[in-house]
Amino acid sequence: MHALVLNLVLFFGVSASVMPAEASVTAPVSGFDFRAQVTDVQTGEPVSYVYVHLDELNRSATTDREGMFRFQNVPEGNYTLFLHRLGYRMTRTRIQVGAGTAGDVQLLQLERTTLRGEDVIVSGSNGLGSSLIEHASVKIKGNDLRREMGMTLSQTLQNMAGFSERSLGPAPGRPIIRGLGGERVLIMQDGIATGDVSTTAVDHAVTIEPLSAREIQIARGPAALVFGGNAVGGIVNVVNNTILTSVPTSSGGTISLHGQSVNDQLGGSFQYHRPFESSVLTLDLNARVGQDFSTPTGSITNTYIRTTSNSLGYSMVRPWGYAGLSASLYLSGYGIPPDPQGGHPNGVDIEMIRFQLAGRGERLLNHPHFYLLETGFALTPYFHREIESNGSVGTEFAQNTASVFARARQRGFWIFDSGIIGASADFTDYQVAGSRTPDSRRIGTAIFAIQEFNAGPWHAELGNRIEFSHAFPQESRFSQVIGDIRPRTHAGLASSVTGVYNLAGNFYVGSTLLYSYRSPSLEELYSEGPHLAAFTFEIGNPDLDTERGFSSEIFLRNRGRSLDLELAAYRNYFWSYIYPQNTGRENIRFPDLFDWRFEQTEALFYGFEASLNLRISRLLGVGGNLSYTIAERLGPDHEDQQTRNLPLIPPLSGSVFTELRSGSFSVRPQLRFAASQNRPGPFETKTDGWYAFDINLSWMRQFGENLHSFSLNGQNLLNQEFFNHTSVVKEIFPEPGRNISLLYRMYF
Secondary structure: OHHHHHHHHHHHHHHHHHOOOOOOOEOOOOOEEEEEEEEEOOOOOEOOOOEEEEOOOOEEEEOOOOOEEEEEEEOOEEEEEEEEOOOEOOEEEEEEEOOOOOOOEEEEEEOEOOOOOOEEOOOOOOOOOHHHHHHOOOOEEHHHHHHOOOOOHHHHHOOOOOEEEEEOOOOOOEEEEOOEOHHHEEEEEOOEEOOOOOOOOOOOOOOOOHHHOOEEEEEOHHHHHHOOOOOOOEEEEEEOOOOOOOOOOOOEEEEEEEEEOOOOEEEEEEEEEEEOOOEEEEEEEEEEEEOOOEEOOEEOOOOOEEEEEEEEEEEEEEOOEEEEEEEEEEEEEEEEOOOOOOOOOOOEEEEEEEEEEEEEEEEEOEOOOEEEEEEEEEEEEEEEEEEEOOOOEEEEEEEEEEEEEEEEEEOOEOOEOEEEEEEEEEEEEEEEEOOOOOOEEEEEEEEEEEEEEEEOOEEEEEEEEEEEEEEEEOOOEEEOOOEEEOOEEEEEEEEEEEEEEEEEOOEEEEEEEEEEEEOOOHHHHHOEEEEHHHOEEEEOOOOOOOEEEEEEEEEEEEEOOOEEEEEEEEEEEEEEEEEEEEEEEEOOOOOOOEEEEEEEEEEEEEEEEEEEEEEOOOOEEEEEEEEEEEEEEEOHHHOOHHHHEOOOOOOOEEEEEEEEEEOOEEEEEEEEEEOOEOOOOOOOOOEOOEEEEEEEEEEEEEEOOEEEEEEEEEEOOOOOOOOOOOEOOOOOOOOOOOEEEEEEEEEO
16 A cells, blocks of 8 residues: 555656646747768668667658668757668667757668678667667567568567467467466557457457568566556567658658468568658558468368458658558458367358557647657457358457547656656447347546656666546346446556666666556456357456556566577566456356356466577577466465466477578578476366477578568478467367468568
């Protein structure tokens, strides 16, 4: 209680101290343009197609054929630029923007590298400050992203340290981070929630096409509180840059083709931007078609996929800032494999549609404490239906969401160097047909403040977020199955603090503490009915309390020219963990399905992660990663080990690799492995350990004005049969077998 009072005082004290009672926001002022040319340090030639990220403002740009790029309307100050390009070392540089640099073209240089290509940053930074990127929780290279490119976002990320995939067949995979999934891992695109129902059940897919991703970010700790107080696992943000924040110097884009043999899949992506005098138009087209997946013992019936994802964006840039709109449409049809033991012996087909209209703007402020105001909104209608083998519709989901946010970036005050203060609100209208689940709605609001502090070798971040949630069914009634269906209101505070100390050079040691808060979802409160595609009869619990937890992590990190190292140990304790529990009882009305009831328990997750990337010479590098999580229920009702274990927890797993590179060509053999999972949850089977051998061949070349990259992958080349413990159908189907895939990308 004392901690809650202290955080409330600090939260409102910070807000009050930076917003004097008599201060007013006057008319916005113009920022400054920053223009630069990127050249090769050895040859002095311009370097085109460099991806440039302005960290503090979270803006990005790409160099044109002459190596030129620009950022418009940048407030006066010092900033950090990150430059990423295939075949060059990722470069971090400090720049100064102001009247003294206006109109000048700055010169930036990149160094060719033998073992480091274009980098994609997966970070705990939300652009609050340059130092945050040094303390990123995970960092992967662009070559890794292309090598791991899969049909879904979770397949693309599943081989990273701490990541695994919750799956029901290949199509509806969703990331699991440190054993945590569902509502505890928030997935967004360009900083906006996807608006789908992938958190609610294992058969629901994430509505994101990874092929068009420019970068992927993960926020943990204080930075995560900008988006939610419940992301104990992390916030995954896939950046497409549909709404550009600056006008590019010329037209350009990319064309990508992706194919793989394991399901005869072919996918393609076309991205294009066209600048005008003070505005820019963006176009992003994607399509993917795949057949049933094959395994070492045969094909998995009804695992096809048909997906298209398309978006159009428009931005106008003015001296006061920018404003933009985007419209996107996601259409997908995919199959859920059959359940020979009942439920749906012939499989289920799923069709989904998601439309999203989003807006985002930025306004420069002439204020003594605030220099930038960001605002945005999103309207997302989503429709989803599950079709049984006889053609009848089993279950239909319709969800309409609306969200708005406002964030003010502040200058330093008191002991803090910079920060963000903001508010957000969202509305959800949820409807289900084919069960007795009542139509329901949810209104949520939040205010948050995040501050950062630097003093010599010390860096600290502090964040607080207060959330209010009101869930109400269309009608209140008593159900013999789930109980008293009624409106529920929840409110709570989420807080986090991170401290980092620079030991020497690029070595950092630090710790993160997080007090998390999550209100029960509409599905957890009110579900009542069969869900054939997920093999379950879902039973909600209107009496659920808020989910509260306390997480702690200690880490050691190095980001150097020859060594990337990360060691982390973590402990996530929940006073009231919410999860669906297989009761082991056959449903009375649907005897082919077992009752799954949402329950609440005291729970503990703990484990470690380790990753290493060592560049031994200009031609040779080695590395790997290792992850392990244990998750248990606590309390006197779970003294037996079988009932203590939580389900769908990944075993000890990891990978080791060697990378050889000569010029623009690289070869990387890799061994992936997992130990046996001998700690299954109730009604869950154990899985044996396994290994799989992969190899990646990468090559890039510039012909004329266009850059071409190729990534040829061989996965599970020995065609080993193995079972993924976080797959719901692991008792029935093994993982896909030998797969040869090719990713080609042209930058123009």
